[in-house]
Amino acid sequence: MTAAIAAPEFIRQVAHSFGKACDSYLPAARLQQQVALDALTLLPADKQGHLLDLGCGPGWIHPRFAAYCRHFTAADLSAGMLAKAASQQLAPHLTTTLTTAYVQADAQQLPLAAHSVDKLFSSLMLQWCPKPAAVFAEIDRVLAPGGRVVLTTLVDGTLAELKQAFASLDQQQHVNRFLPAAEVIAAAKPVSTVRWQFEQRCYPLFYPDVISLARELKALGANQVAGRQSRGLTGKGYWQNLAAAYDNNRTALGLPASYQVLIISGYKNAS
Ligand SMILES: C[S@@+](CC[C@H](N)C(=O)[O-])C[C@H]1O[C@@H](n2cnc3c(N)ncnc32)[C@H](O)[C@@H]1O
Numbered sequence: 001m002t003a004a005i006a007a008p009e010f011i012r013q014v015a016h017s018f019g020k021a022c023d024s025y026l027p028a029a030r031l032q033q034q035v036a037l038d039a040l041t042l043l044p045a046d047k048q049g050h051l052l053d054l055g056c057g058p059g060w061i062h063p064r065f066a067a068y069c070r071h072f073t074a075a076d077l078s079a080g081m082l083a084k085a086a087s088q089q090l091a092p093h094l095t096t097t098l099t100t101a102y103v104q105a106d107a108q109q110l111p112l113a114a115h116s117v118d119k120l121f122s123s124l125m126l127q128w129c130p131k132p133a134a135v136f137a138e139i140d141r142v143l144a145p146g147g148r149v150v151l152t153t154l155v156d157g158t159l160a161e162l163k164q165a166f167a168s169l170d171q172q173q174h175v176n177r178f179l180p181a182a183e184v185i186a187a188a189k190p191v192s193t194v195r196w197q198f199e200q201r202c203y204p205l206f207y208p209d210v211i212s213l214a215r216e217l218k219a220l221g222a223n224q225v226a227g228r229q230s231r232g233l234t235g236k237g238y239w240q241n242l243a244a245a246y247d248n249n250r251t252a253l254g255l256p257a258s259y260q261v262l263i264i265s266g267y268k269n270a271s
Pocket of ligand 1: 011014015018019029032033036054055056057058075076077078081105106107108122123124125128129
């Protein structure tokens with residue numbers, strides 16, 4: 001992620017974008033659902049302890065947490081997303097075994113006590129944080145000895161086809177820059193109390209046309225571009241040229257968009 005916009009301003013814009021998307025997010029969240037469900041299988045389903053969902057979004061996954069913890073805290077930068085998550089009714093049979101809390105917070109500075117979390121889950125939030133090392137430091141602080149962590153994040157190579165199509169039209173940055181996987185790994189490594197594992201997976205999605213991809217990104221609130229100098233996408237002609245450039249990638253399944261996901265899991269030393 002580029003630092004062209006000062007971090008606090010970027011954080012404010014991210015919160016605003018996701019807040020605006022809190023109602024449209026879920027129907028558009030094909031990738032997010034696949035990735036988060038894959039990641040959740042990496043936590044022990046033992047119905048024990050306190051789970052923190054960092055960057056929880058609208059909380060569509062929360063009913064599944066009943067198998068993973070006794071209490072969960074859902075945290076998000078966006079008040080709108082958090083309200084959506086909190087308004088979700090958990091089935092009565094879940095509320096007898098599961099207690100919940102909702103906290104508006106920046107993952108880079110969590111209002112949670114040290115060693116208060118047994119399982120930390122965070123799916124597709126980290127790429128929105130200007131300082132990933134600060135997120136890893138907070139994970140280290142809040143995670144109890146013996147605790148488990150699973151994060152997913154988008155890395156360089158994501159939306160490569162879209163970037164390439166834009167690059168054939170102008171030199172502006174229209175698509176977020178995602179950090180190379182090696183930089184995210186380097187941000188985690190200083191947390192030496194956690195034994196980390198990293199795996200990169202490509203999730204390809206297909207779209208009928210480039211407008212459908214752009215609409216999906218907007219519906220997700222993921223159209224905030226750090227460092228964008230100009231709004232760029234104005235005339236109809238521009239979109240037609242973009243569509244023609246992207247169409248060079250077309251397959252029998254439609255227009256491919258690659259999402260490169262780094263799955264980070266870890267176990268914190270027991271003492
Ligand atoms: C792509 S959504 C993912 C939501 C959910 N985890 C899922 O998998 O569907 C990213 C979420 O991270 C939140 N977010 C972004 N930056 C954050 C930060 N610095 N601290 C906490 N939450 C953040 C956004 O508000 C948004 O709800």
